[in-house]
Amino acid sequence: MGARGWTASCYWATGVLNALWGATLPATDARLDLGPGRIGGLLMALAIGALVAMPLAGRAADRWTGRRLLRWAMPGAVVALGLTAFAPSAGVLMVTAVVFGMLSGALNVALSLQAVNVERTTGRPVMGSMHGTWTLGAVLGGAAVTTALHLNTPVQPLLLTATTLLLPTTLTLTHKLSPFAAAAPATKAVAEEVTGEVRRGWVVVGLGVVGAAGFLTEGAATDWAGLHATRVLGADPAIGSLVYTAFFVAMTVVRFAGDPVRARLGPALTIRIAGATATAGYGLVLLSGVIETSPVGTAMVGWVLAGAGMAVVWPVVVSTLGTSGASARRLSTVTTISYGGGLVGPALIGSVASHAGLPTALLIPAALAVLVAAAAPAVLKLTGGTPITVN
Template sequence: MKPTIAHYALTGALNALWGASLPATDARLDLGEARLGTLLLALSLGVLAAMPAAGWAADRWGARRLLRVTAPATALALAAPVAAPGFTSLLAAAFGLGLLMGALNVALTVRAVAVERLRRKPVISLMHGMWTLGAVAGGAATAAALHAGAEARWFVAVGGLALALGFAATGRRLGPDAPPPAPTENVAGKGPGMGALVLLGVIGAAAFLTEGAATDWAGIHARRVLGADPATASLVYTAFFAAMTAMRFAGDAVRTRLGAATTVLAAGVTASAGYALVLLSPLTGLGTAFAGWILAGIGMAVVWPVVTSALGAAGASGRRLSTVGAISYGGGLAGPAVIGFTASASSLSAALVIPAALALVVALAAPPVLRALTTVDGPQGRRTGPGYVT
């Protein structure tokens, strides 16, 4: 399991290195808001385009082999966007990086499911917690280097090379993939049917949009709506991120005790309550907003790990995992725009009603779908699989 955990941590650092380098690229090419948005759209389109093919590749060649190829390649590809001489080449480089990121994401998900099958207990939330820690470390290292005067293009190139070497070293230690369990849902013998996949994808999209609303808008809400100074506003985001990280490390134990369906029910209710406090904060003050964002982070931290674990327990193939992932990440990518357009048409407080409602949708819609994916066997019809209890 340790090499897979290391891959999650390194991937978090990789994403942070990309994100933290964007301001330098913006300044070097004088992109502006519109072209920066187009750049991020190109990256996102690459991610979504790669996911179906990556799911097919994981089924054909195995997640271990796919991870060994995509992880170092993605790290090396970080250097292309920051070295691009113009906007057109920057878009091409970002789309290529997005393709590799999408394939890497699928490989990681399929591999995490395989590890959980081998260990026969929940571990996926822990892996996502390591991703978060890797992102924090990568972002801090990049910020420190740029603050010290390092040239962004060289730092990202060197950092990408170091990550590629780390991926290569841990990739050699990856054990064999676990064989999938017997499928539990459709008679074709291929695991969950398309209806369940679409439902879980929509649930994942709702969760990602709710999470993205916090990461993108928590600080802005504190500053614009509540009148907090910039330093205090940034602490609101930090509180959300810290709560999410802590819950991810506790998430596997919670899921073992409560089961997948009850865990997601509690998660959605908690996040919805958190957003309710955020919506009340203009009347009650900044402290209420802090409490609300902390509850939102605690709630949203475990939804995606539970969804992927349930799919794995139900015998989902790599293609089916990638289908759910593409739908879910598509919702997450659309989230910031939805919130932004709604805020511009009305107000930011009104826009935050959307993630509050979606958190409640997760709480109500996810448990029945997760229960339907649960394996039922044995003379007493006991439900089995990672994180399930009767």
């Protein structure tokens, strides 16, 4: 198995790791009697830890390489998750969540750098399929946790067993990663680094904003698609769950198909089509609340289109930045800004929904989808990267 296969396996294992955290959270809530307020604080602590660590991880990778960062960040994140099983109280759990968040943030940066290096050395786009593999790992991990909990397995032994099995797996995977030959950045990227540092800094911020728009728009669907179907359209909970599943399936399928599409069309056109597709999807979702004929079916089609469009936004952003010859520090800056959008998004939409209703709140991700379609192509072109094409 070559560099691409080992890297994909790392993405898969990280998806499993994230599922172990998210899928066991309700059981941890029951064990420690956390309640909604403490769970909200716990998730915020996790996110803050990740956002603090990401820029630091970029600097560390510039100094020691992304491969070395991945070698300690991935097993470290597994150990940190295992420590949450020992937490005797909400306060201790909060501390372990910060540590887990910091290591997860470093892991996200390291994975992106590893995938960028695979693209640089092979000359083939892989970023979409890597994230698709992450999704499959998350689905598998979530299914395993659900099965174990249905068999009345206590959450503490479940977490300890899972992390004990995952730790040697991640150590093996990261050990198998071989060093990459140094890849020369594109000529135009070099020129911009020397003569246009300020403008390039604005480009990095612009890419971060595009990524944030993508994460916020994606998060709006994953958090609110089912609730929109049940609360606004009057569907029963089973149908609400189906709407969420349809969005998730569409996103996964398009992530695996997105790499060859991007290779043929180029990143700018790909992201324009992606934004337009997501815009059309959100348009149907908003219209579903005012039409009489098959409102749930209309919304479901809309969510499928939104998932298909948003699936490629982050892979295109990080891949384009990587092929421009940008440093690990710049990539981590874009990652931090982008994930910040994913952090703020659910809370912002929830706040607006509580005051003006969910349909009004969904105008926010709809507007951001328009922003991606209209502005993202121009930002991508300013990176000066050389598009990867099909060989």
